[in-house]
Amino acid sequence: MIHRHSILLIFIISVLATIAFFVAPGLQQKAGIAAPATVYNRSEVTSGIEKPCSNEHPDWRPAQVIEGVTVDAAPSCDPDNPYDIATSVKGTNNVSMATLMQTNLAQDALTMTDDLDHDGDPDVIHIKLEVVELNGASPDGEFLINTFDIAPGIQPGLWVYAPKSRGMALKNFNSVVANPLLRAPSPVIRVEQGDKVYITLENTHYLPHTIHLHGVDHPWLTAKGEDNDGMEEHAVFPGKSHTYEIQPRHAGTMLYHCHVQTAQHFMMGLSGLFIVEENQPDNWVQTFNIGAGQVRHPSVAVKKSYSQEYDLHYQSVDKNLAQIIQNANDPRLIAQQMARDYNMTESFENYFMLNGRSFPYTLRDGMIIAEENENIKLHIANLQRSSIALHLHGHKATVTALDGVDQPAGLQVTRDVFDIAPAQRTDVLLQTKNNGLNSYGPGLWMFHDHVPTGTTTDGMEPGGNIAILAYKSYLDEQGMPKMHDELFDQVFSKDYYAKKVAVWGFGDFAPLLGDAGLIAPNYLQIIIFGLVAGLIIGLLVFSVLVYKRKQQQ
């Protein structure tokens, strides 16, 4: 009897299991004749869309004279503060209090004195730099402080050198946004060949750092016999300061960077351009170019041969490295995680920036703005981890110097992709002569690293270091490229870079290339499956109980 019942039971359960197998609902399912309808997600996420240009300081755009310093026009959306420029040219000791108050610079940030060679410009320069953390953690809650967005919604932890500042580090009392002086990249520093330059690192940060003057003519020791090469074993610890001394004999585009735990500190952003300008009479150079980009007060030598000058600082960020300073507050934990737990040899680059920003923010202050028949000087520095292959659309430009050394005329190559290894600098002459070689004519010509990762922000394109070489006739009155309104609606949105929005989810093709919807659940199937599964479990439990009782008897 028992046997017969068992066989029957096994038979019933197998039949039920087979049915269950065939009606099992899945999380994914093949579509039938009709695929799911397109979903329009844009209406739900419009909250993330920003104004392409906030147009905060239209008065900063025109050419102007401040403290006797000529400041060239900067038509871009987010021009450099002309008072920063005037103060960077004259020194904090030579401008009026009213001008200084228009900047965030400390009164001892930049002192310029003593015309040693009697040629009309100061030759003893004292520069003070601090180390600032952007997008850092706070023990007071789940927020970041001194924020600096590199792209919509993207706030990687960064370290930068900043000219010594004063007052509030935040933009205003109601925000956690860093003031405009505190930003990536570390400022471009310009000095004149032969100047006696004293660079003081005042380490305001909680980890040790140095300044290594990469490629800049400097003695190995200071006059006092102290470290002058910024090496690891002479780290400047928190709260301490150290002064590096140089009198560079050779002019050119060089670098400065931290040489403590170099791989990580370099990747965190402690690196910048250091440009030694040719010695010329009455040559007041713009010591700081905050945020790199257009130089609004070029040196005498540059003005002789060029109509404009731009500093292009290419930088990349590994999001896992950048996160370390956001996940802990204790400097010991940060030091351990960064120096020992994190492994640079197993790392990736996720964010690619030009002058501290990724596309589309590069459109606000990272564009090259030109007219026809200009000769523009570009100082391009690769401060990324990987090599770049910089491509200019619609133009072929000419290499004039490599690593701060002028190329002889015969070696001045004209090309449209510039390969630049990490830490290398390439000076380029960009001609906007519409001759079918140097330029194909006016337009909004993109320029970007042609290594495929470089045009993405954590894999999302268009992003990364994409920027535009814009001819003025193609810019609106706020300095934004015309004819890009649809693109702006799409990319000036943190949802786009959070990968929540379909790439082609708008316009005529939205129904065809928007997000595919989900398949509606088949409730009949789910209920049948549930009932069958329940029946199987019930039968099993029942038979176990019966079996036990039989055994007891």
Added chain:
Amino acid sequence: MKVLLIGLIMLGVIEPASAMNHGGMLMDEKGMIMNANSDNLPRDCTKISENVDITIRAGQKHALKFPGKMFAFDQQQWDVKPCAKINITFINDDQIRHQLMIHGLPGYLYPEGMFHLELYGEGQLQASLIMPSQKKTYLVHCEVPQHMEKGMKAQIKVDGGDGDLPSIPGISAPVKADIYPVDWSQLTTAVLLLSVLVGCAVLFFVIINARSIKDIFQKMLAKLNIKQSSK
């Protein structure tokens, strides 16, 4: 902020000598004083209740007593009476910039509710302010990026204050605390296992002696009942 600063500097430029007495700002190559106030009484005060002289030192070495911090003031709390005048001597022991900002003050005396001392390097500054009468805790901090976050945070309590601010070294816990590994050794594991065994033993003890435990309970209940009924 910018407009305010220009306004303040206008004050400073026009009347440098009296700027400190009338609020506003004083600035030189060593540092700055903003919104000092040594004689304007807050509206809710009829007179200065007490004169408090305090010296506040700022520097990396003051963080040594707080594991996990890098910068700190030498003290983390000051208690004053309502309407007290505080004369601060601010000393910077480091070779870098430090600030002493006090927030939440009445805006009609201290623009943006802030009193602000800043030293660009080693040195000292003196300035006074008069506190209102309200029972309140005021934030004192250095706003150089990551200085407050890494320990340079303190509080002034007027009339005992209205509680502690978070993450003040040695006084209050952070809102977002760091996570550290526990020092888990063989002994710790042994203690855990032993506790598990004892826990099991307790259960067995209870089961084996169930009857006698029941008796004990009943006796106790009976006693309680007797007591209650006797009342």
